[in-house]
Amino acid sequence: SQQGEEDPQALSIQEGENATMNCSYKTSINNLQWYRQNSGRGLVHLILIRSNEREKHSGRLRVTLDTSKKSSSLLITASRAADTASYFCATGMDTGRRALTFGSGTRLQVQP
Amino acid sequence: DAGVTQSPTHLIKTRGQQVTLRCSPKSGHDTVSWYQQALGQGPQFIFQYYEEEERQRGNFPDRFSGHQFPNYSSELNVNALLLGDSALYLCASSPLEGNEQFFGPGTRLTVL
Numbered sequence: 705s706q707q708g709e710e711d712p713q714a715l716s717i718q719e720g721e722n723a724t725m726n727c728s729y730k731t732s733i734n735n736l737q738w739y740r741q742n743s744g745r746g747l748v749h750l751i752l753i754r755s756n757e758r759e760k761h762s763g764r765l766r767v768t769l770d771t772s773k774k775s776s777s778l779l780i781t782a783s784r785a786a787d788t789a790s791y792f793c794a795t796g797m798d799t800g801r802r803a804l805t806f807g808s809g810t811r812l813q814v815q816p
Numbered sequence: 817d818a819g820v821t822q823s824p825t826h827l828i829k830t831r832g833q834q835v836t837l838r839c840s841p842k843s844g845h846d847t848v849s850w851y852q853q854a855l856g857q858g859p860q861f862i863f864q865y866y867e868e869e870e871r872q873r874g875n876f877p878d879r880f881s882g883h884q885f886p887n888y889s890s891e892l893n894v895n896a897l898l899l900g901d902s903a904l905y906l907c908a909s910s911p912l913e914g915n916e917q918f919f920g921p922g923t924r925l926t927v928l
Contacts, residue, residue, distance in 0.1 A: 735915050744904055746820075747859070747919040792858050796915055803849060803872050804908075804917060806858035 709807055710793060716813040723780040725810040727793035728773075734797050736769055737804070738778050741790045750778075750791075785816045818843065820909050820920035828926045829897050837892045837923045841909030848890040849917060850882060851906040859906055865890055894925075902927045 711726045729736070735754045739747040753760045753769045753776070760767045766779040780787055790811050794804040821840045829835050841848050847866040851859035861874035865884035884890045888909075894901055904924050908917040 737916070739919075744853075744855075744922075744924075746906060746921040747908075749916045749918070752915055794858075803861040803864055803874065804851075804859075805861065806851075808858050 710791070710810040712810060713808070714811045714813070716815065717783055718815050719783060719785055721783055723783050723787070723812055723814070725778045725791050725812070727776045727778070727807050729776075729793070729795050729805075729807070730774065731795070733771075733795040735795070736767075736776050737794045737796065738765075738767060738776075739792045739794060739806075741792065741809075743789075747792065780812075783812075783814045785814050788812060788814045820907055820918050822905075822907050822920040822923050824923060825921070826924045826926075828928065830928050831897055831899060833897050833927075834893065834895045835897060835925060837894075837905050837907075837925070838889065839892070839907030839909075839920060840889045841907075842911075842918050845909035845911055845918070846888050847910040848884060848888065849908045849910070850890070850892045851908065852876070853904040853906060853922070855903070862892070897927045899927050901925065 709728050737752045738750040741747045751762045751767050753767050764781045769776045790809045792806050792809045794806045796802050796804045820842050823838045849864040850862040853859040862876050863870050864872040868884045879895045881893045904922045906922045907920045910917050
């Protein structure tokens, strides 16, 4: 079963616009990660935020985490056609040895 | 430095057959995790290996088994294939320190 749900399931925007995706999860976590997947291939790690952090930035990405609401959001600013992909949140425990639990993903389409 | 590699890329089998998928982790990684991703869904954790032993297992039947070799590479075996086993199988390796998992490109298994 999936740990959480991404919202929306699908999102279509124009190049240059911002894209916001939300993730909710069910159990306590130590960290939350966002991954991108192009065309059903391997996942690429985007950013990790720890449970004691509220916001984190990486380039055009901004991630927030609200542990009281068990939710996270991923903001992609000034989107590009190359950002078209599926985006997944994954929750994990403290070390890489622990399994990741993924949500169901948001499919983002950026129109040129 | 090669990333995570998987073979084969695609595989077609018939119901009842057995299949073996292979994964080589990123250099310096000792932990390998396997995930199953059905079409339109997020990856689901199958199991994780390090020090040549299965350390964690998700909610998958015993038809799914694995192995890790002394060089940290890993195999995933699925016996008595069912139509529902058709999916993208992803391998991920983890660094000795840190929380990020590095994913391979996956093996697309089709069961007819």
